[in-house]
Amino acid sequence: ALRAPRASPASNGAVQADKSLFEIYKMHCSKLSIKPNSGLLKVLPKQPNQYISEINMDYNYIGIKGMQPLLEILKVNRNLRVLNLKDNNLENNEIKALVQVLLTCSDDSLTKLDLSNNPISLAGGSALIELLTSRKSLTEVRLEGTLVQPKILDKIQDIAGNNRAMHQGQRS
Secondary structure, X not given: OOOOOOOOHHHHHHHHOXXXXXXHHHHHHHHOOOOOOHHHHHHOOOOXXXXXXXXXXXXXXXXXXXXXXXXHHHHXXXXXXXXXXXXXXXXXXXXXXXXXXXXXXXXXXXXXXXXXXXXXXXXXXXXXXXXXXXXXXXXXXXXXXOOOOHHXXXXXXXXXXXXXXXXXXXXO
8 A cells, every 4th residue: 555654754755756746735635625725736836856945824824624735745845944834723733743744754944934823832832842952954933822831932932042053153
């Protein structure tokens, strides 16, 4: 069977190597019987082996159901630098799934992540701490309007600041 419960990035890429991000996204939306997000379709490359460096879903609602096909895109995309999922009603489970994909399947290129105005709390915040600790390229995480506790927010901003300082050549 082609669908292993936990495909490694290599096998996932091998199965989908001849497909564009556009085709992969549409295929996963179809599998889940959900309508593809028109804004995302507009920016996804239609040629195989072409990637996207910024995904901005601000003012372009993807929601909980639409998150799974987006995760499939993130698994095969390369050199993503900016991911904006502000105002998408994403909860802790979606954030944990996102972090898992970013930790296991993506390269270390993401620098900015905006999850503002999503109902994320402790579990989502804790997952983001793990992501920031492992992905030193990540220097900015925005969480305005979430339910993440101030103590966790402070820790997230501290780690992001350390990552920024490291990238600027200043050891903190």
